[in-house]
Amino acid sequence: MRILQLINRPQNRGAEIFTCQLSEHLKVLGKEVQVVAVYKGKATLPYEGEIISLNASSTYRFLDLKGWKKLAKIIKSFQPDVVQANAGDTLKYAVFSKFFFGWEAPILFRNASEVGRYLSSTFQKRYNKFLYSNVDHVASVSGASEKDLIGHFPFLTGKTEVIPIGIEKKENLPVKLRPTSAKHIVHVGGFSFEKNHKGLLRIFALLKKKEHHVHLHLVGDGPLKEQIEVEVKKMGLESYVSFYGFVNNPLSFIKAADVLVLPSIIEGLPGVILEAMFCKTPVVAYNVGGISEVVNDKTGILIEKNKEEEFSEAVVKSLSQANNSQINEAYNMVVSQFMNKEIALKFVNSYRKIVPEKE
Template identity: 30%
Template sequence: MSHKKITFYLSHLYQGGAENVMVIVANEMAKQGHVIDFVLAKAEGAFIHRLSSSVNLVDLNLPNPYFAVFGLNKYLRVAQPDVIISSLHLNNICAVLAKKFSGVKKTRVLIRVANVISVKRVSFWKKRLERLALSVFYPWADKIIAVSKNVALDLNSFLGIPNKKILVIYSPSITPEMMAASHEPVDHAWFQSNYPPVVLGVGRQTVVKDYATLLKAFALASKEKDMRLLLLGDGPERLALEELVKELGIENKVEIKGFVDNPFNYMRNAAVMVLPSLWEGLPNVLIEALACGCPIISTDSPGGVREILKDGEYGELVPLRDAQTISDKILDVLRGEKKPIDEHWLEQFKVEYSIKQYLHAMME
């Protein structure tokens, strides 16, 4: 494949799964010799420093991402890339509209969809409006990349997108840099050899992640066995979670540490990681934890969780919002009931495999 001029578009680079994946894909394509622009509505966010020096950062410097369609339109007319790739709904709509209005025929639009849309818990009218907007604008893309088979099924059944327009490409969650970082020492007292086992939670603290259920499960489990709970990540629910920690009387056993640049060494050294989400597209943290050898407990949520864990073969699947079952499974894992991972299974989530699929999608 000849070298292409490829543009990635997001509104910002604050920490998040979609942002992380887009940075990984951009860096890897730049490494392969493609000319990469990474366009942001506003150049801000903790992940900006993760961009390779070979990637050209373009700042539209807009006060609001809703205005991005105009700035992106102007950018496309000047830069005329071969492909533009976007992720997250607002960014995807901006990308297809900007291409439509720019009049640039050579640029192909690939939009990445990372969640099961139909299960989002929003108001009736907001759900109807979102469904209408996505069903109108998404078919304008040349290809739609679904991060899991369940996301692809949802795009077809809920939005009516033809299957021929949808490609399933798993996220390139496992990289050599990630694996190297997982072997770095953990600078935290709880990971010394004489401390109780550590239960880990990693991700943004939002209602969808349902860390409240994990806190309740931990409160139950820690009555049976001495252990600690460490939450890595930040978000709008953090204050509410800190209040719940106090209500449950587990302040001396729980730390909400916030965002860390390297969660992988925590994964390698934790006794178990729990993902209590209400829904997920393809949770990168599950793949990363598996690669780091960390036992997994996850809710059997709509999306790609079952695909990652091979229907429970490589991790425990539990019902949504079931603190008692999560507590029981935590205790089972700490008693030594672990599910070994087949290294061959992880190949499909490695960056080399994923990038080949992205490049193939650009040519279809």
């Protein structure tokens, strides 16, 4: 079986990293894989093969005949049994390339968020309806993501299933977080509005009133990073907040943390929570998207969105005394249900639903 994996660009974001990890596991299972990026990018992703770029321009993504044609040429050369579009603009390029240039491979879309949160106009709804009407199957990252998708596009009923994100089984030595006398709170995620860094700073300010010896570590990069750096200075928190940008070893930061926090306002199923559970680091998160499918009173602390005072109190509680029962329950859940080796088998079963495997 041949699978063409379409990603937005080589960037250190969950969708692209997971797609490349999945691709490596698919190759171990004997599948042929080609990864294609819509846009150029500089990141080194966990994929040992060549990543072909369409070199498309986001300015013309709604009418990029040249890019659609280039993708069609790659597909006709590689002859995939399935084209998997993985978040971002990948679905646009897959659907329009197939529509205008007539290749036959079925399209599987990996739905990694809650698409309804981004449909703010009639045009967007109609446009996305056209895209999804040309999809053969959808793999949603969580039950919440699947429910949201079917709620907006009921015609997808019977063409979707839930396949969660997975993580890699690897050992990471913790980094040395400073100051050594502080309790360490870690957040890992791109600086985008979905991750709610401003809300996180407000929570941290509340937390400091209750627990003085704490330090916040922000791991990740993104378009809002400079804005958040300015906000930290405005709030007088420079001595208590550290920025690291992108790091190759986020699990090492998570493992060194006393607690991982995720006050996102939009999520599908964030891999960073699973990584924290694998590292046996306590988790405090907002109840958005599919987070409640992995974080509950047995595995972590779940707070309703925008309850910043409650969030800060939950972090204090976690810092004062780690709940070993929750930590062990969360670890066992991840090891048994969310490792990429097993997730890859779920994707293979999905491919077989829309195309018979060639012998």
